[in-house]
């Protein structure tokens with residue numbers, strides 16, 4: 001199982017425990033207890049503080065505020081990238097929403113010749129990435145604070161990874177039939193539309209653990225599916241919402257890698 005986000009779910013098992021209704025659990029519901037707990041965690045836990053601050057700042061374009069990541073978190077996706085791009089000494093790769101850099105350093109092991117850029121909207125994450133780079137320098141890795149790909153050049157990437165970013169942990173933790181009070185399909189569509197602009201014809205787009213389906217976007221008509229999970233099952237941690245931000249009950253989505261069609265790039269250039 002992948003760990004896709006620090007979704008703080010209500011602990012339903014607590015309902016069955018005898019102490020759930022005793023004095024301690026009542027105390028835990030007091031605002032003063034909660035405030036003390038928040039202050040304690042804020043001052044002692046750097047990851048908790050980072051997430052709390054980005055949620056407070058709410059920078060434009062923010063999707064998943066939680067920064068959970070793991071080294072080599074998506075081996076089958078990274079192996080697929082190696083198969084397609086490993087022989088290219090000039091491959092350019094973007095990790096969008098790279099968190100504290102694990103994804104970028106994993107990609108380096110799969111694609112030793114590639115130039116890799118990591119972008120994250122949370123500047124505290126990028127400070128950690130840069131500190132890691134200083135302690136083990138790699139001239140073909142660069143990190144940047146950013147909430148979109150707007151400043152990236154047209155057709156400049158061979159692959160873009162956007163994994164566990166275009167989602168929000170609160171949507172699985174607290175349920176609900178709509179998502180637009182938290183994240184919106186229109187923003188998703190804009191983000192992936194710009195990924196399409198940044199990819200070269202034939203370039204690969206990796207999207208996983210998103211609350212929306214790439215196939216619902218206008219950009220999808222310029223891509224073919226390059227990798228899908230056979231028989232995907234609904235994942236309660238990643239409910240799927242439609243173009244109108246409505247929950248698609250029981251939906252599962254297994255398409256994960258998309259190849260940009262060459263004729264799409266020509267058509268877009270022609271239309272421009």
Ligand SMILES: C[S@@+](CC[C@H](N)C(=O)[O-])C[C@H]1O[C@@H](n2cnc3c(N)ncnc32)[C@H](O)[C@@H]1O
Pocket residue numbers: 004005060061062063064065066067068069070073096097098099100103119120121122125146147148162163164165
């Ligand atoms: C759960 S982490 C995923 C990290 C990594 N991609 C992985 O799968 O292990 C989500 C990351 O997306 C970043 N993020 C959310 N919205 C973003 C945006 N609009 N632009 C760039 N990064 C964003 C967050 O700061 C966070 O570090």
